[in-house]
Each structure stands twice: as structure tokens, then as C-alpha cells.
Amino acid sequence: MLLEDLRKLIAFPTVSNRPIRALASHLAERAEACGFQVSTYEDPQDSTKVNVVATIGPEDADGLILSGHMDVVPTENQPWESDPFCLSERDGLLYGRGTADMKGLIACCLHACDQIDLSKLTRQLVLIWTHDEEVGCRGSGLLAKALTESPRRLPTECLIGEPTDFQILHMHPGHVSLRIETRGESAHSSKPDLGASAIKAMQGVLAVCTQIEEELKSERRLEEALERPWVAFNIGQIQGGQAVNLVPDHCEILLGYRPLPGDNSTAVYDRIKQGLETLNLPKGTSISTSIRTLSPALMTPKGLALQEALSKHACVHELGAASFATDGGNLASLGIRSLIFGPGSIDVAHKANEYVSHDALLKGAKMVEAVIRERCL
Numbered sequence: 001m002l003l004e005d006l007r008k009l010i011a012f013p014t015v016s017n018r019p020i021r022a023l024a025s026h027l028a029e030r031a032e033a034c035g036f037q038v039s040t041y042e043d044p045q046d047s048t049k050v051n052v053v054a055t056i057g058p059e060d061a062d063g064l065i066l067s068g069h070m071d072v073v074p075t076e077n078q079p080w081e082s083d084p085f086c087l088s089e090r091d092g093l094l095y096g097r098g099t100a101d102m103k104g105l106i107a108c109c110l111h112a113c114d115q116i117d118l119s120k121l122t123r124q125l126v127l128i129w130t131h132d133e134e135v136g137c138r139g140s141g142l143l144a145k146a147l148t149e150s151p152r153r154l155p156t157e158c159l160i161g162e163p164t165d166f167q168i169l170h171m172h173p174g175h176v177s178l179r180i181e182t183r184g185e186s187a188h189s190s191k192p193d194l195g196a197s198a199i200k201a202m203q204g205v206l207a208v209c210t211q212i213e214e215e216l217k218s219e220r221r222l223e224e225a226l227e228r229p230w231v232a233f234n235i236g237q238i239q240g241g242q243a244v245n246l247v248p249d250h251c252e253i254l255l256g257y258r259p260l261p262g263d264n265s266t267a268v269y270d271r272i273k274q275g276l277e278t279l280n281l282p283k284g285t286s287i288s289t290s291i292r293t294l295s296p297a298l299m300t301p302k303g304l305a306l307q308e309a310l311s312k313h314a315c316v317h318e319l320g321a322a323s324f325a326t327d328g329g330n331l332a333s334l335g336i337r338s339l340i341f342g343p344g345s346i347d348v349a350h351k352a353n354e355y356v357s358h359d360a361l362l363k364g365a366k367m368v369e370a371v372i373r374e375r376c377l
């Protein structure tokens, strides 16, 4: 029951800052009932966060991965016309947080698995449901790490069912966030010569970052595919000092940049570090840098068998680029090549009154069923 499945998924309020275990258990049980072997991977730092990997069919035959994230973005302070965690249908549209991004596709996968005799699969079918995608693809990052440490055989092609209005997307930029701290020595502002200002040291850091931001803007690549064909860069937060009459001993900035498809994720980070090494820092101050989150960019080659299977259901025949990051960047580190394709529109995701149309959901379920039959039967 497609709608019933979606209703249940939406009712789990799996906003990224809340536990996800209950939904993970539901999806694990749902997969087991279809005959899948299920493994769960717990976040080593937070036992309420779990990734689910369910497999069925012969492992030695390369088949298909279907993947989606279980978490959703917050709903507070948004003008919802109905309870965001209670699926409601109005004029053929199904409203609720996650209907488009991306519990709709998860429901389509469950429904498709119910329609097929999975004991007859000749190639492996795997479901990967991740946590914390919306906060820097953290769940898939942890899963990729766990699977690198204890490898298992998985198919090499993956459908990530983000809402793309049935256009196949094969690349997207990544996102890397950094913290840069400067430290100095505190002193009373009447005797500033006894201290060392961390804010003055930060001025140099800001100058280096601004210079790199300008350089990146001029290094345009992939102009035909991307709306913004350069590494976007943003210093998003700054904090420093304690009082107007104290020389500040600490200042920090948080900044993010978006590596282009095919880029090494840490190339810009290395460039910033090199730039900072050339700074003439005020005496008594120092700088430290660290990566906070890292979701790699995605660049899947054209011509996968999965692309051929999806193209029969695509509204647009050109392969496109997503503006948003997905779990595909992390899965690529395991040799998994992902295409992004699914019902619903990214334009309604993350907003009040998020919806997927009933028709698109039905089409999604038929699409998943057809793709499993084509790739795994």
C-alpha cells in the first residue's frame, strides 16, 4: 500500500536534530518482511543515529542499490497549513515534511519490493537508508568509513531518489565547512601592549580568504553543465573577543566552500592553509584550522546501465547537474556510481507545505519497480 507506507514514514518526525532509530527500525523490519538481510550501522558518537543496509539476491552478480535519506529538515517557524508530520491530500497533492525530500521515494521502493517476487532475483538488490544527510551527508560519510574498514560486496550502480521531477542528474558540487581560529593574549585595554589581539590576527586570515574567494571565481569550469561554474565560497560566521575593554585572546570564523564535480574535496582547504602560512602575524598570536564537515562532490560518468533503465521514465533526456549535495559523493568513495532521479520537486523541499503529487508518486513507484525488474531479475 503505497499511500499507507508514505503516511507511516511521514509520521516519524525525523528532523536531523532528533533520533532516527525508530524509523530505521521500521524500515529494517519492513525490509526483513520482504526477505532482505538487514544490517544496521550505528553512529559511534550517537546511538540514536543509525544507517540501514538491506540486501537480497546473489551477491556475486552486480545489481542495483536504491538509496535515500531518512532525515528531514525542520518545520519550526514555517507557515504550514496542516500538520507536517501527518500526510494530507488536497487536490491531488500529498502534503507533509519529506513527501518530496525524500520519503516519497522510500515509499516507492517499499511498494516496488512488494510487487516483485524477490526470491527470483538473479542480481543483487540493496537498499541503503541513511541518517543526517541534511546536515552535511554525515550518515553516508560514517557508512562509507565503516564499509571501508570492513568491506562487503555491494552493487556498483545506485539510484538516489532525491526529488528531480524525473530528470536524471549525474553530478553536483560538494560542500566543505571549516573552522579557523586565532589565539592571542588577553590584557586590559588600557595596557594593550601587554596583550596580543586575536582579532588583529583574524584580519590577515580574512584577507587571505577573500583573495582566494576572488581567485576561485575566476577559475570557471564545467560552464555548460553548472549554473555557477566556480567554487562558491562563503564566510558565514565570525565570533571573537569578550568585552570592549579587553584585548581579545580568541576569534574564530566558520566558512564553507563547494568543490566542483571532479574536484579534490580538500584542495581549497590546502590552499587556505598555504596562504595562512605566508601571513606576518602580530607577535603572540597563532592560527589553527580544522575541517568540520565534508560532503564530496559527485561526478558519475555517462553511459551506466542504470542511466539506460531510468531514461525510459525521464521527462528530460539530457543528463543534468544538481545544485544540492547528496549521499552520492560519499558512496563514490566505495566505488558506487550514483544517479539522482525521483518524483517531486526540489523547489518545494525544505519549505512550508512541501508536497509530492499523487500522480508523481504513482509514477515513481512504477519506475522503481521497472528498474528493479530490468536490473535485477
Ligand SMILES: [Zn+2]
Pocket (backbone or CB within 6 Å): 069, 101, 102, 133, 162, 163
Ligand atoms: Zn534530500
